[in-house]
Amino acid sequence: MVVHAPISNARNELWLPPPAMASCIRAIMMRDTSGVPLSKEQRFNRFPVNPGCILLWTVRGEFQLLAPGEQEDRSRTRTVVPALSLWAPSTRPHSAWNPAACHSFALVLLPDAFAALTGITPLDYLNRVVPLEGLLDAEWMSWCQAVQQAPDDKTRIELVLRFLQPRWQHHKQRNKNENWILKDWVQYLTTHAATSSLGKSVRQVERRIKSWTGRPLRELRGIGRAEQVLFELAISSLEENTNWSDIASKSGYADQSHLCRQVKALTGYSPEALRGHIISHEAFWPYRMWGFCHQHQHHYRQQTAKDALPE
Template identity: 30%
Template sequence: MHHPQGELAEALHGIGFYSTVDEPWPPAQPQLNRFPAMVYCSLNFFTEGAAALPGDDGELRAMSDLIVSGPRTRPIASLTLAPLRTVGIVLYPDAFALLTGLAPAALQDRNDPADGLLDDTWADWPQALRACADDAAQAAWIEARLVERWRAVRGRWDAELGASLRSIAASAPELGVGARQTQRQYRARVGLSPAQARRLQRMNAAVYALRDPHAPARSLADLAAELGYADQAHMARELRELAFLPPSRLEAHIETDPEYWPYRL
């Protein structure tokens, strides 16, 4: 994952790159891509290859070259249809709304084609990203375009709300607000309730801790307490629901299972 610096870090969580174009094809078994639930919104470009997601009816449908994704309250898995090269632009939901003009709440748990959602100012992005020589060139191009957009809308950004989305500690005051109007405003701007956002942030923090080789040695019970779970069993239930597996199994899959590559970004 490429993480931005400076003012763009207010809007952009990171840029993820993934490629299987140099791997043997077809694979020995179906190639799945498992994604955890997330508080973020994203723009996902397929610069090579194709993948499919289950529709509302459960039937697999091929995804378009540019997909717009809202906050996810549950994990999802896609199926690779041809060797992939993808770029994922992961945005904080409040910034996503300003940059795209789209409402995160309307996109919750959706992964929709960009056609009909994004305006014409995004039309040249797929071709431009395909023309970039490598990941570094793509990241530089994306940052240059996004920082222009961000400067144009940043004056309408609520920095206090933004802080609540960027750390678990900062989100605590938001969760203490009981007014229904405030809850509705938060949901309208973020696409999630404050409680949902904190739940996803806490799960993300647990995944980061499990995958970080430099994290301090600690038991799962200690990690659960540190992140504010009631106990280790509570953390296990949450991760199973939001990230496919409990922490006792998830750590090993993050390290070795190709299907869990998004967790390693």
């Protein structure tokens, strides 16, 4: 399934995995601005806090990473991102800039799946962007090079599935109700952590989850709630007056103030500012792709309806 997120004529596509791989791959995000006349402002990329492990192939052009907290300060030095890189789980929003046309292919893996497949602990690289060279073994690097050199993104997706599917079958011990939203994944982690080892105290469960994902359970739940806000914003995107109290209630926040604090912490923007940027700013293409995805919206509506039923 491919989802488009247009503002300019840049190609922005989101590919969702088949159910058998949904417990490993969250998505593949593709962006290509080749031949598209973008202003300097439109060449920024705004990313929220990320719980996943992202393998990024910069097929053409380059990304320059802004220092944390420098989303609006364009005068600071930017760090060039390696063409093949790991974007580890992050606890803060971040921004990147493309100095010219750029074609990127990003594989978003769930952190526990990444750890199981590679033996790399996400917590060791928290908030870092590091080269894949020297991080992954020879077999993985050979695959990464093949993906980089593939003639098109369709072939890259095929290479990803061909490489990961057989490897994931050796590790797959997941719930059968597999889907693509964070709330359900976090719930699975909680159950799995409580039943996978001898220690079953709350502290031991939380320690286990942090070792698998690099994040405390409380933070993962917070990111899951923020994702629900994004879905609600997509639903209400055509309305002039968004009911933030109603969205707070539907998304599991204590009140509107709680929602505002957490959304700003996870994205760098107030909810109303974020809503305006998603609708009208090129740089927020990752938010549009994720929030307006039909499959995400369908599952979220199902879950919302189910949660609203009396027990």
